[in-house]
Amino acid sequence: MALKAPNYTLLPQGETDPLTSTRQRTQVNWRRLYQWAIPVILSIAVILALIITNIAHTGTDSDWDHHSSLPACPQYPALVSSTGNKKFEKDVLDEISSEGFFGKSVKRMQGAVQIPTESFDDMGKVGADDRWNIFVDFHAYLEKTFPLVYSKLEISHPNTYGILIEWKGKDESLKPYLFMGHQDVVPVPKVTESRWKYPPYSAHYDDRFIWGRGASDCKNVVIGVLEAFETLLEKDYIPERTMMAGFGFDEEISGWQGAFYIAKQLEDTKGKDSFELIIDEGGLGIKEMYGSMFVLPGVGEKGYHDIKITVETAGGHSSVPPDHSGIGILSQIVSAIEAKPYAPNLTPINPYFTTLQCGAEYGPSMDSWLRKTIKKSLTSKAASKKVAEYLSNDNINQRYLMQTSQAVDLINGGVKINALPERVFAVINHRIAVESRTKDVRENIQTLLQDQILKKFSMSLNAWGNVSGNTSSSAVGQVILEDFDEPLEPSPVSPFDSEAYKTFTGTIKQTFGEDYIVAPSFMTGNTDTKYFWNLSKNIYRFSPVRDDGRANAHTVDERVGMKEHIEGVKFYTQLIFNGDRK
Structure with missing residues (x-):
């Protein structure tokens, strides 16, 4: 908006001022100046507001000033035993590292991948589209595979096919942890089936990888969390803090029938800001960069x-x-x-x-x-x-x-x-x-x-x-x-100096290596966490699988390394242990 300069000649040129008193002339001049000044001042205020808004989106000097007062790359140490029973923790983690557990885990992963829980862009509502029925088979498989989870913990099914698990802790004053993942996978187009090294739902294991749709996105996360829960239940472990797991069934098509209902149920029953920590799939991986090993969780x-x-x-x-x-x-x-x-x-x-x-x-x-x-x-x-x-x-x-x-x-x-x-x-x-x-x-x-x-x-x-x-x-x-559909604003950025973040990253270093650098990162895509913003400020996207242990999510020859999968199970287990910290 262009501002017009004021005309300080307040009377038309050539006319004689009828007021002879200087006081009278001053009153008229000020009155007319007010008439001009008020709209100009308001216009300037609007322009300044627009400028400030624009600066807020592009980064202000204060952003740099604030950031410069913080560590350039905050790092927190690897955690140590937190349950008070180092031997118990070691025995559990040793069991997860054993050959017997490895063999069972291969079978669990194969069975999960072999069920084609595909979600399509044109899916109708639950109950009106028969293509959702495959999730009945998947739920039956999980119940058979993880009997203690299903018999000892509280399980509900938001909108029929969602899975919400609650493992009550000893101390109700501690906010729960929530582990997330999704049951659905992207479809395999018929024209691409012949290009797969092994059939996409065969879940072939070649002594290194399990091959198949959903192996790395993200049935490994769902199975890994449940394996951690089941293993600890076998030991009669009860966490100090309540632990929960929520698995949607339509993340690949935006989650509006799955995670949306899970989040709503949690907000209705637990309330806003009721979780200490939420972990979902995602992040930019665990990889070598610039000569060091980096872990890149999405904040x-x-x-x-x-x-x-x-x-x-x-x-x-x-x-x-x-x-x-x-x-x-x-x-x-x-x-x-x-x-x-x-x-x-x-x-x-x-x-x-x-x-x-x-x-x-x-x-x-x-x-x-x-x-x-x-x-x-x-x-x-x-x-x-x-x-x-x-x-x-x-x-x-x-x-x-x-x-x-x-x-x-x-x-x-x-x-x-x-x-x-x-x-x-x-x-x-x-x-x-x-x-x-x-x-x-x-x-x-x-x-x-x-x-x-x-x-x-x-x-x-x-x-x-x-x-x-x-x-x-x-x-x-x-x-x-x-x-075209409901827009989504960029997510809130979760803190990387909170106690929850320190526990989360300390567990990463405890599991993968003390010398690993944990670098907060940003995701270009979206996860089911978009429905959970009201439930916690500490939301982190992290799939605990090294980059060389997974490949080709959403495309031909998707696969996950079993050695890396076991490492992920250890991470989830260790995080449950570390949740006992108050």
Whole structure:
């Protein structure tokens, strides 16, 4: 908004001031100045508010000041025995490491993978779509495989196929831990079955890996948690703190029938902020980086927003087409969007900022210029921008840890070869950076259309119910912007200095190695935890499997290493032990 300079000549030029008193003239002048000043001051306030809001999304100087007062890469020591019975803990963990347990675990994993609990994008509601019935078989398998869990613990089934397990602890004053995972897997397209080394639901074990859909995403997590529970129940162990497990059944299609109902039941029965710690699948793995071993749990997730763009035109016979059909206009819209990607932005708000600080601090083989610039970014926005630009050009996966992504994933238009389409649409998927919000995505795409499309084509724009552009009878059509489904804001960033985080990361080092560096990270995708934000501030996404022990989630030849799976069972068991800390 441009502000007009005040006209200090308060009377029309050439007229004589009828007031002879200086006091009277001053009163008139001040009154007229008030009339001018009040709207100007209000306008300035609005502009400042907009500036402050924008700064909040891009990182302020105070963000850097606050971050610079914290350790660049906070590390906490590996934990030691916490139950007061070191021998008992050692005996349990030794049993999990035994050959006998290994053999049983192979069979448990194979049986779970062999049940094709696929979830499809077009699934109907539970009770109205027979494809959900496969989960009856999976539940029967779990009950047979983990008899003590099902006979000694409280189990409920939110929305029929959810699984919620409660293992009551001795001390009700301690907030529970919640272990999460999901029962469903992405479908195996028929056309890809022949490309698998072993049939996708054979759960073939080759003395190293179990092969099959869901082996690493994430039936290994579900089975691993249940194996930890079952093993401790066999020893008549009762935790100090209540332990719970929640397994949804439609995570791969956003979890609105599974995890949503589990979270609602927990909030209704336990209340908000009722959990000390929530652990779900995810994270960026356990891997070698820059010459050191890093563990990268996710302390946050990007937002999610699908926008549907519809172009409506008059249609007609294709023998007398206009210069641009609806498909042609939509193509130009898509081209304009792809030609203007979001810019990378790296600020201390983003957990990946801390991931990089950890790499600079503990990665001996990191490029010297990159190390120096990352460390400088602790106090310099200019250095941070250089790091973002360098990494975004170096690796596409790193780029999208620092910027909002946009991908054209669906397109539809045309029904007959000799008929001009009257209605065509595309859907753009956005994964929203932590510094941004869904409204920023809407504003960005609306502005782009107004600047590049409406000026070129005589059309109206209906953006979420607000109509602009050419709305007269001369318009050749309209462009409609609307949400394709419910948008999701970026998640809250869980703390990495809380007692829960220290217990969580101390258990990681206790299990995988004291010299491992735990670096808070950020996830580009979403997990079922999006429904659990009200239940705990300490939500961490971490699949306890080394990167070389899993492969090809969501694609051909998915597999998980059994040695790594056993290590994950030990992690869950150790975390239950460490939950006894008060």
